[in-house]
Amino acid sequence: YWLHDDGSETNRSIFRPIDEWPDPNEFRNAAGAPGYAYWQQQADYVIEAELDPDNHVLHGSERITYHNNSPDPLGYLWLQLDQNVRSLENSRTYQTQSALADEVSPAFRRFIGLTPFDGGYTIGRVQLVMDDGSLVDADYRINSTIMRVNLAEPLESGTVVEFEIDWSFPVPDRGRGGKELVSDGWIYEMAQWFPRMSVYDDVNGWQTEQFLGRGEFYLNFGNYDVKVTVPWDHIVDATGLLQNPEDVLTPTQLARLEEAYTSEEPRFIVPADEVGDPDARPVNDGMVTWHYKAENVRDFAWVSSRAFVWDAAGYSYPGDERVIQVHSLYPREAMPLWDKVSTRATVQTLKTYGRMAFEYPYPKAVNVNGPQGGMEYPMVAFCGARPQPDGSYSEGTERALISVTIHEVGHNWFPMIVASDERKWTWMDEGLNSFLQFYGQLDYAKTYCGAQWTQNESCVFQGGRGPAPGIVSYMQDPDQVPLMTESDLIHKDFGNNGYTKPATGLVMLREHILTEGPFDEAFSGYAQKWMFKKPKPADFFRSMEDGAGEHLAWFWRGWFYTTHANDQALDMVATQDATELIGNASQGQYYHRIRINNEGGLVMPVELEFTYADGSTERMDLPVDIWRMNELNFTKGFFSSKALVKVVLDPDEAYADIDRSDNEWNASPGR
DSSP: OEEOTTSOEEOOOTTSOOTTSOOOOSSBOTTSSBOTTOOOOEEEEEEEEEEETTTTEEEEEEEEEEEOOSSSOEEEEEEEOGGGGGOTTTOHHHHTOOOOOSSOOHHHHHHHOSSOOOOOOEEEEEEEEOTTSOEEEOEEEEETTEEEEEEEEEEOTTOEEEEEEEEEEEOOSSSSSEEEEETTEEEEEEOSOSOEEOOEETTTEEOOOOOOSSSOOOOOBEEEEEEEEEETTOEEEESSEESOHHHHSOHHHHHHHHHHTTOSSOEEEEOGGGTTOGGGSSOOSSEEEEEEEEEEESOOOEEEESSOEEEEEEEOOTTOOOOEEEEEEEOGGGTTHHHHHHHHHHHHHHHHHHHHTOOOOSSEEEEEESSOSEEEETTEEEEOOOOOTTSOOOHHHHHHHHHHHHHHHHTIIIIIIBOOOTTTOHIIIIIHHHHHHHHHHHHHHHHHHOTTGGGOGGGOOTTOSSSGGGGHHHHHOSSOOOSSSOGGGOOSOHHIIIIIHHHHHHHHIIIIISOHHHHHHHHHHHHHHTTTBOOOHHHHHHHHHHHHTOOOHHHIIIIISOOOOBOEEEEEEEEEEHHHHHSSOTTOSEEEEEEEEEOSSOOOOEEEEEEETTSOEEEEEEOGGGGSSOSSEEEEEEEESSOEEEEEESTTOOSOBSOGGGSEEEOOTTO
């Protein structure tokens, strides 16, 4: 409690309720679930795009049907123009870059480029579709990476509006969507490639955060009908299901696909020796259109290249006849690593995440090797990691590909389906996903490395995001920001803040605080409540407490809202003769007292390991409630028939204690 000058007190206990959480209402209830009046908007897209490979420019035209499911009339719409992050005219990211150092290495010069790439949108047409089907020019305004479109009249609740946009942009070499030249041609990864509707919701109104490059995406669910036109010799894959396979694939490839879907082990659709072979394409000149449709997705990505090797497999959940199509596309430079790992790791992701959250609802999952080292979109992942030019690769490179594949494919759960606001809260997608990735990696190792996997370095993921020792050095750093900091305000060590620390905290909750059963029920319950919906931080916190049956304000406050660290210390170990204390030795010859100091700002449960004079050991686990009356120190006493010779605090290194020098006590020699 905080004592004021007038003698009154304020409740400052770390166990007190968290005032920052919004009050429950009809849209989001006190159990952390969507309320009885929950609503969200829908945006449907019909898009036609054509790739100009000579000039590396993408041209597109789209019709957006926007459904106003909110209770509010809307006089205007906001759209996201992410490509403008690379626009010399519009990019705040370019404008806010700091000066170069006095000396710049040649490698750094090559990496950053001396001239910024001018890759923003050219908007050719914005027109509203009238009730009679006619098109009328819309009044619109571009504000950096977002665009406002004014409506002819307010869009009333329960109604829809349609409008069209023509656009183009040059495809960059770097970034989340870009191009790369390999020995067999260019690889194009098309992401954030079309103007997309911003989100209007019950918490923000219009979410108009600018895209600065770090804070990622917050998008509407909707249906997509997309046609992409590319050179005849390209292989394409995308979000959604291919609608015209007979037009773009050969009969041999179609037969190989059907066969591949019968097995979890990958089979080649386009093997390495058929890359660039005209006989492996249904036509041998001009341009070809690939047509895809996707339902209830929040984004759409696609890839195109004449350089792709293609393998595929099929996976079905136990008791479910539905076959999920699993695809991997990569250049020959990625072999022999990608053909060994990619599809297998994708299938493992479907298994682990399906067990711990919910079964994958989409019809396909694709992993692509190209210019992007790691990025995610509905049904499509971009991943890096390749062998050396001679085809050799280290065990570390193999582990990296396993890890990044599980992570990026895993993003289908968070945030592609459980659709949090990435522009604001990195931990809600990266942290939750990294937590599940940790278990996916362990499952992969057990599946593909056998009983001796722990001794096989190629399958050990040391330093992964999850085990508490991996976050200690970050927790020791005084220059942090809390996890509850918006993505674009995390000034330092973004990876540890957005990925490692939240993942580690969830592992603590699962394996030491709540234990696996209550945690798994609560976590999967949260995921299933918010499938295809838009949770906020308080929804996650409330849902976990409701599902596990534990009041966890102390944990959320300490781990998410502050930068406090855990630093428990053994302050005293003392032994008293039991007869002296209670007049007999019926409970044991000794009464031991252990005093633990809490020298950090966090409170955590206490785990102790005792070693007795006869060599035997014993564990004692104390709940976090020992700190309720006094957050600074606690003394535990217990009777025993054995003399203590050693005490270890936090013996499993489970709680990221930042100073272990005071976590062990040994009896004096001769005692």
